[in-house]
Structures are given as structure tokens and as C-alpha cells.
Amino acid sequence: MPKFRKPLPAALPDPETIDLQQLAADLRSGAVELVCVLGPTASGKTKYAVSLAHELAALGLPAEIISADSRQVYRGMDIGTGKDLAEYGDIPYHIIDVREAGTQYNVYDFVQDFRVAFDDIRSRGKVAILCGGTGLYINAVTAGYDFRSRKPLSVPSAGGDAPVIPSAPAVIPSEAKESPRTYFIGTLVSREIRNSRIDARLKARLAEGMIDEIRGLLEQGVPAATLIGYGLEYKFVTLYLQGELTEEELFEKLSTAIHQFAKRQMTWFRGMERSGAVIHWVEV
């Protein structure tokens, strides 16, 4: 039997410095059509994307941000998703607060929404910066996932208990366009720092009223099962509100779950790199 080598913890990519002048030139020439800022949770993506937008604007290339976050699409889910809209300042953002909390949203919807936002931004002569941590969504639009050949989801017949996906159109989506030439920038943080930031941020969110936010969603009629399905803060806080976790367990388990989530995000990004994407990692 071959002895399996224990996989070593993946080394951090080498940090780079972005050559802004070059990036600006590539944007002007069309060599780059989309800038994508990605990274695990708590790595400072939004802050980085906003400052990049300002820097590009200073070079005569005003930019707008398209969020690639599967949970910030929901209105009323603010603290738990880390939706810090103030952070954007005067930079316009897209695909945030576009759905009611409690509804469904998926990659397919995102691809449609992205297309609209992207075309809109470009038609106004501005640069689009895609920024987020939902790897699947990022990959779907930058690698050109084609859903046309997939069976459109159908709404189950009355009485069925299959999950209803109301946002799924019953028609075959329009022809997928070619994916934009994308320049990827990854926000890099060591695992240790990332995890300690996650914990600090979690404490802050709890202190800011995250539990009340989620209690409010339940009171508005969002089913507990749906909130649990949203994962992380929504899942664990709901369990806590249902009395299934003590306050101590809430922090401990949620903290662990977010650490694991951040790791999965990095796994996804490495996978993108393995399949050919070039990600320029920067230390923030």
C-alpha cells in the first residue's frame, strides 16, 4: 500500500504589488474588461475595492462596484452579512439589497444580475469592479458558466413539498455572452490573522445587535429553517434564539464555522488558479 503523504498546509501565495498604471492602460485598451477583487471573509475586500475605485478615478477611470456576495443581496440582513454600505462612500455599488430576506437567490440569478449591471456600467463608460467572496458566483461570470443546457428549474405542482425556487425563470435563458477578460486581485491575510479578525469582528457584530436583527427577521415571518439555511451568523443565531445553543456555544461554534468557511473560500480560489485564473495577491 502506498503511504500517503500528509498534505502540508498550503503556503501563502507571494504577495504582489499592483501596477496601477499598467492596469489603467489595460483597461483603456480593452485588454482588461473587468477587475475582480476576491478574498476570504474578513480579508478587507470591500475596503480594497473602494480604494482601488478611487485610485482608478484619479487616473480618469471612474469605477463602480458589483458585489459578488450571495447573502448581501438580501435587504434587512445587514449586520450578519457585514454589509457596511457606508464603506462604499460615493462609489456606486450593485447587486446588494436586491431581494427580500427569506427568498431564494442563486448563481443563475446572479449571472443575470451581473450581466445587467456590467453592461450598464460599461455603457456609461465606467470601469466595473466585481468584489466579493462567493467563489461560485465569481467563477460563473468570469469563467462563463453556461446554464442554457441545464434544465430550467420547474416549480413543483401544488401540494408538492419540493423546494420552490420562485426566482427561476421557466424560459431558456438568453444566449450567454462571452465572459469578460478579467484581472483578478486577491486580498491576502495569513490564517492566524484572518481567524483573529473573524473573532474580533464576530464579537463586534454581537455587540452591534446582530441577535436583534435576526430576531426581527423571525418576527417578520422569515421561517427559522430559511435563516438556518442561510448559514453562519443566521444559522447559529437562529439556533441560539430557539434555545438550542447557549451564548457560549453560539460564539464558539459560529467562530469555528466562519473559520471553516474562510478556508473553503481559499480552497475555491486555489481551484480557480489551478484551472488557469491568474490571481494577483496583495497584502492589505
Added chain:
RNA sequence: GGUGCGAUGGCCGAGCGGUUAGGCACAGGUCUGCAAAACCUGGUACAGCGGUUCGAUUCCGCUUCGCACCU
């Protein structure tokens, strides 16, 4: 000081004279309509030293360290 009980991988926790229990954490990975989701894979540890035995994590003794109780 005496007696008794216990000491299992990062943590919890079974077990047996001769497979690597298991869970959690951690690490690596998968991913084309719920992705903050759903999955897959990985680590031979039995406090130390002797002894009995073909073979000891498992039996015996001593040592160390915990816990309990006693004068």
C-alpha cells in the same frame, strides 16, 4: 505520611493480550441553479521505566503527575 482511583493522538471519549473505535478541532480537496450550502479525503495515540508473554495500549511492579479519602 497512608490508602484508593485514574493517566489514551490538539480536545472529548470507547476499548481490547495480536485490525488504525468514534466525535470535535485541524489540514487538503470537490463544486456549472439553495455555495455563508452540500460533500469527499487525511493523522497507528495509548504518561515513563522495567517485568510476564511468541506478542502488551490492554496483565504485574516501580516512578512521575492528577483526583479522592484517611490518620
